[in-house]
Amino acid sequence: MYRESSLLDKLMEIKKKDHLPMHIPGHKRSFNVGQRLSQVLQCRIGELDFTEIPGLDDLHSPSGIIDKAQKFAAQCFGAKASFFLVNGCTVGIQSAIMALCGEGDEAAVSRNLHRSIFEGLVLSGAKPLYYPISYDKEMGIPLGPRLEKVQKLFKDNSPKVFLMVHPTYYGTAADMGIIEEAHRSGAAVIVDEAHGSHFKFDPRLPPSSLEAGGDIVVHGTHKTLGSLTQTGLLHLGSGRVKPEDVKRFLSLLQTTSPSYILMASINAMCLDLADGDLVKKAVDAALFLREEIGKTPGFYCYEPKELYDPTKIILGHQDVGGRFLGHILREEYGIYPELEGESFVLLMVSVGDSLKTVKKTAEALRDLSTRLRQEIKESINSYKIKKGSVYYFDELPQMILTPREAYFYRRRRKIPLSQSCGEVCGEMIVPYPPGIPILLPGERISESIVEYLSVSINEGCHIQGLDMVKVPEIEILEC
Ligand SMILES: Cc1ncc(COP(=O)(O)O)c(C=O)c1O
Known part of the structure; x- marks a missing residue:
């Protein structure tokens, strides 16, 4: 039984698929990087x-x-x-x-x-x-x-x-x-x-x-x-x-x-x-893709006012959210984004890319643009994200113990996340990707944190540090 579902088999299976990685690692498993x-x-x-x-x-x-x-x-x-x-x-x-x-x-x-x-x-x-x-x-x-x-x-x-x-x-x-x-x-x-x-x-x-x-x-x-x-x-x-x-x-x-x-x-x-000109080629490819996206009805690339790295393409669509977009790119076009967020997907262009890989992405987006306007328009309402409805978390929790004190604190237990408001967190709670902690060990768990984590779990985010066996559980310090 186990032999059929080994890690190695899985890698071999994925490797065989004609999957276009718009994610890390930068070599993109391409044999033509430098x-x-x-x-x-x-x-x-x-x-x-x-x-x-x-x-x-x-x-x-x-x-x-x-x-x-x-x-x-x-x-x-x-x-x-x-x-x-x-x-x-x-x-x-x-x-x-x-x-x-x-x-x-x-x-x-x-x-x-x-x-x-x-x-x-x-x-x-x-x-x-x-x-x-x-x-x-x-x-x-x-x-x-x-x-x-x-x-x-x-x-x-x-x-x-x-x-x-x-x-x-x-x-x-x-x-x-x-x-x-x-x-x-x-x-x-x-x-x-x-x-x-x-x-x-x-x-x-x-x-x-x-x-x-x-x-x-x-x-x-x-x-x-x-x-x-x-x-x-x-x-x-x-x-x-x-x-x-x-x-x-x-x-x-x-x-x-x-x-x-x-x-x-x-x-x-x-x-x-x-x-060589490894990086120059990657930047050329990213700029080309950005330009193509700009010409594709419904799609847009995020361009902040401040300096930014153009090889990281934050791609959104006026009618659908990032999770829907990510799902359809993966399942129907074989294009795997680096991140599938609430209102956008993140596509990474790197030294493993070439004009050929980004042209394939641009082509897929053109096709998807037409389909979104026609055949699947009826079925996408549930995936719509209103502009301005983006849910992010910038609250600074109250620190009760320093991260080191909390890490070495021995009296700890797990309780359901829904009952953890007011307790002191014992683990690092980290949505992954991007790997930025929402809670550090030693910090007070607030109502808004519980709410943010619950919404993220319902949306299918992977959160490191929570135990997801039955209901989501969180480790707290008995202090
Ligand atoms: C901003 C940032 N710093 C550091 C790291 C850690 O890098 P590594 O995974 O190579 O250990 C990551 C990983 O995703 C990251 O996104």
Whole structure:
């Protein structure tokens, strides 16, 4: 019985389908991503699965081939030093926070950051100090942090570090002036540039925060640049951080058996970036798709007033919501979005794309546009989303315990979510994607949070941290 439903069988089954991935990873399982990357993607993986035999160096104490590859990565991205990550951007962000913060230090954060940042607070014992961000209220999309919104924080506080995302998961970019302002106040800046690894390589993209003076910049290179899933780079951009501190924490958190296939994919990506026009082709393809969408009746692409990454296409339709759109694109056209939200879907164009893949998407949208106007118009009423009805959550819950205190708190139990109002949350509650926590451990559960989570569950969102066996249950602290 089990043999027929194994993970491997499922992957093999999906692989056979003619499925067009408009999602992460950036290589899109295409065999034509850069010259060296293609070599890694086409290899029989078992043949490259090595361990630290002589000649292959050691990630934890590199002095040979890995050392050279990391130095080459630094040169390629314009960093003072770069380190390979084999546990995603997550391990880079956690190590960066641990390198700069200890127990009780204040870390400036906003509420739209990825869970790995709050995990960094758990590991380091740093306390969150929140700065506000804005949302595009019509779309329900968080915007990048703005200088005017953080000035008050620096006027009244002296955080040890300032943490920001650039760009957000949705492609909205940060105001780079923040970095200088943070430095003036004595804070080091860690930039979660998980989705912006490609920025340096095309002038049509927002600026890279390494160029703007970020002290530690973490790249999720598997997201947009084609290296294999789980890979990333941590870069040092200034002398404010001691490389030994970062190395120590990376060594603490990364496996002692890093995959040579993963590391080779990072190295191949750097070589391809240095030699070719990988990113230029991706941006050309994204701009082409945006233009085609603009000509397709009923469809629109979100274009924020501030800087944004054009390779992240937030696609909406005047008559139908994102979940309906996502469902029909997947089931009837074989196009898989990165995210299916309430009022839009997110399509990611990356180095694995070409004019051919985006033309296929544009063609599907033209066909769907005609069908939406004619044959299926009658049946779509239940999927309609009124503009302005977008449901997003920007409430800041009351913190009772710090994330670290709450994580180590032993007296805890599960109760139905519907009865949890007023209790202290014991888990990180995270809609995934995009991986931004709604509740952190140690925070008070409010009525509006229970309502938001219940609506999200009914809409089919996957929420990490809730137990969904019978009724949704949440872990609370008995304090
Ligand atoms: C903004 C952001 N930061 C960090 C991460 C963590 O990256 P990884 O999955 O490579 O660990 C993600 C993952 O989705 C993300 O969206």
